[in-house]
């Protein structure tokens with residue numbers, strides 16, 4: 884499966900389901916932005932950009948990645 888992109892106002896989040904090891908680090912750390920009961924399950928605009936970045940930095944598999952718009 885290809886990497887999917889979830890676009891936000893200040894940050895885009897990408898996710899590759901093939902390499903996710905379901906450690907649930909993202910769901911536990913930041914449930915208001917990562918919630919598998921919502922569609923889409925990634926909602927980058929729900930929390931400050933820095934929190935998204937920190938959470939993704941802790942994704943153990945590299946399934947989640949981000950591009951901050953202020954880095955472009």
Ligand code: SF4
Pocket residue numbers: 902903904905906907908909910941942943944945946947
């Ligand atoms: S933190 Fe990364 S590996 Fe863990 S469930 Fe989320 S996307 Fe998958």
